[in-house]
Amino acid sequence: MADTDSKGDPQGRSSAIISLFLQPSPKYWLLGLAILLLSAISHLPYRILLSLGRAIGAMIYRSGGRVKHIANVNITRCYPSLAPEAQQRILQQSFRELGISVVETFRVWFGDAEKFYGSRTKLEGEDHWRAALARERGIILLSCHYGSLDLNATLAGLQVRKYRKYAFTYRKPSDQLVDRFLVEKRTPYADHFFPVNNLVGIIRLLKKQGVVWYAPDIEVKNKNSVFANFMGIPASTTAGLSKLAQAGNAVILPFGHYRNSDNTYTLKFFPPLEGFPSEDAVADTRQINRAIEHIIRPFPERYWWTIKRFKNRPAGEPPFY
Structure with a gap:
């Protein structure tokens, strides 16, 4: 599924869920039941929902x-100057936050995200957003x-679609029914909703001054990857963003979303990257990681410290995990 304009059903009564119960394999029935349960919990x-998320994360911790070991290695490597007690606090909190991100995602999937999150989100860095728009290029x-990646991309979409066409990118799962569910939600x-390898669709939208959501911090090892420092550590990182920006004549605009102490949210735009792309793929990728x-x-x-961000190492270096 290279591109879709499917709108889904914000209440969770979707054709994608129904299709799970029509499959011959019981594993899909169990998945369908789990999704229905999560749909109910999300409301x-x-x-209470956030407290449940913290409890889920604490249980995983x-x-x-293995997943706890990976997170511990990442945190101790990335924050070597912190005392062991401080590193352990980040480790414990990271699992609670991971649980919260799960329930936030359910709330996006099974609720009216525009009505619910839109009313409790403020914008910061609007001048950076408008500076990117003023360049009259793709972003x-x-x-x-x-x-939550889904909350992150959705909050961005609520802002972006006031001005430009907007696309999510994602890593397409091998299971077609799971893929259908994700697309629908x-x-x-x-x-638009593009698999990350649909370069034609992404570049075409950028050339039309559209906006594309992209998260390049998953470990890769291919001809388009380079080792560039992340948190002071050489990390195998895709250099594909440089090529996309060049091919689509696009501005790179970093942004993040933050949950506040009163459970409202802030969508924050940072300054657009300058001098990007350059002729130096490593320098470009380092700028992305920074x-x-x-x-x-x-x-x-x-941050998702549970991912193997440093799985591949430069020649001669011992493995981290």
Whole structure:
């Protein structure tokens, strides 16, 4: 599915869910039941929903295992100057925040995100957003795996679609039914929904001065990847954003979303990247990683430390995990 304008059903009674119960394999029935349960849970009072998310994250933390080991390695490597007690606090909090991001995602999928989140979100850095618009070029919204990706992309869409056509990008799952569900739940808040490898669709939209949401901080190792510092550590990172920006004549605009203490949200735009792209792929990618560092700095515990950000190492370096 390269591109879709499917709008889905914000109340969760979708054809994608129904199709799960029509499959011969019981695993899809169980998935359908789980989704229906999550749909009901997502409409709990918001404070209760967030508390439930914290509890889910704490349970995952207590269960330990491989995912906790990965997060611990990432945090101790990225924050070597912190005392062990401070590193452990970030580790524990990161799992609670991961649980919160899960329930925030359910609230986007099974509720009216525009009505619910739009009314409790304020905009910061509007001057940077307007500066990007004034260049009359396509815009790549630079995001990362920080908090709920669906909430992040949806909040951006509520702002962007007042001015430009807007597209999510995503890594398409191999299961077609899961893919159908994701498309159905996400596209009410975007004009297009592109798999990340649909370069033709992405570039075409950028050339029409559209806006594309993109999160490049997943570990990759291919001909388009380079080692560029992230938190002071060489990290295998896609250099594809430079090529997309060049091909689509696009501005790179970093942004993040932040949950406030009163459970309202802030959507924050940072200054557009300058001198991007350049002739130096490593320098460009380092600039991307530096922008991501700025995004996660206010609440480092909300970054997805459970991903293997440093799985691939430069030649001769020992593995991290």
